Amino acid sequence: MTTSQRPRPSRAAPAVDHRLAAPFRRARFALAAAARDQLPPDLGGIEVAFAGRSNAGKSSAINVICDQNGLARTSKTPGRTQQLVLFEMDDGRRLMDLPGYGYAKVPVAMRSSWRDLVDGYLRDRQSLSGLVILSDIRQALTDFDQQMLQWCAARQLQCLLLLTKADKLSRGAASARLQQIRAELGRSVQVDQFSALKKDGVDKARRWIAGVLQLDVTSPAA
Ligand SMILES: Nc1nc2c(ncn2[C@@H]2O[C@H](COP(=O)(O)OP(=O)(O)OP(=O)(O)O)[C@@H](O)[C@H]2O)c(=O)[nH]1
Numbered sequence: 091m092t093t094s095q096r097p098r099p100s101r102a103a104p105a106v107d108h109r110l111a112a113p114f115r116r117a118r119f120a121l122a123a124a125a126r127d128q129l130p131p132d133l134g135g136i137e138v139a140f141a142g143r144s145n146a147g148k149s150s151a152i153n154v155i156c157d158q159n160g161l162a163r164t165s166k167t168p169g170r171t172q173q174l175v176l177f178e179m180d181d182g183r184r185l186m187d188l189p190g191y192g193y194a195k196v197p198v199a200m201r202s203s204w205r206d207l208v209d210g211y212l213r214d215r216q217s218l219s220g221l222v223i224l225s226d227i228r229q230a231l232t233d234f235d236q237q238m239l240q241w242c243a244a245r246q247l248q249c250l251l252l253l254t255k256a257d258k259l260s261r262g263a264a265s266a267r268l269q270q271i272r273a274e275l276g277r278s279v280q281v282d283q284f285s286a287l288k289k290d291g292v293d294k295a296r297r298w299i300a301g302v303l304q305l306d307v308t309s310p311a312a
């Protein structure tokens with residue numbers, strides 16, 4: 091076979107593991123809370139929250155992980171998600187879409203009320219069992235990303251760092267960036283590249299979340 095005949099590695103969406111995807115496909119919008127007292131009682135259900143800078147791709151990630159367009163609202167305009175938005179899965183398992191941080195164009199008072207909301211949730215929520223931190227693969231980790239990583243380590247909270255929008259870089263550049271961040275952070279945190287557009291890294295993220303939420307992904311897909 092000549093070089094030109096050799097099949098080129100494809101960037102097409104990877105084959106889906108339907109058993110793994112099934113519980114995510116059953117996720118439903120539960121509520122959007124502007125204050126923590128609007129959340130369901132903190133009685134031991136388990137939650138995985140998605141945190142990251144505004145526009146990092148949190149809501150888009152939830153949509154592809156749950157295989158449901160439009161489940162979480164996305165937007166080109168940073169600051170779209172302004173409340174704690176909760177999605178319910180099986181048996182009291184939940185996914186939480188958090189408002190993004192670092193968006194400068196909102197009024198200071200609103201920014202600080204978002205911060206109080208997110209900080210309070212992260213600090214006090216006993217149901218919080220794992221945190222997915224999302225960061226644009228093209229940008230350096232923000233101070234807040236670093237703080238979140240340190241905070242997860244201090245609290246011994248399971249944490250997954252997703253480097254989003256990997257489709258915006260060439261395969262080689264994305265892989266180099268991934269290796270660089272992994273080397274910076276060491277083995278204490280799982281770091282993966284992710285693309286909502288190309289559905290790259292979706293099953294890996296599902297597997298991590300399923301582990302944290304102790305989802306049953308062995309029964310046949312519905
Ligand atoms: N090319 C590309 N664009 C993406 C990807 N993920 C998200 N986007 C785009 O990035 C923008 C922001 O995405 P969102 O998912 O709304 O980001 P967010 O982090 O929820 O933003 P806030 O709610 O404002 O904090 C939208 O225009 C998305 O279409 C991706 O994997 N690849």
Ligand SMILES: [Mg+2]
Nearest residue numbers: 148149170171
């Ligand atoms: Mg959002």
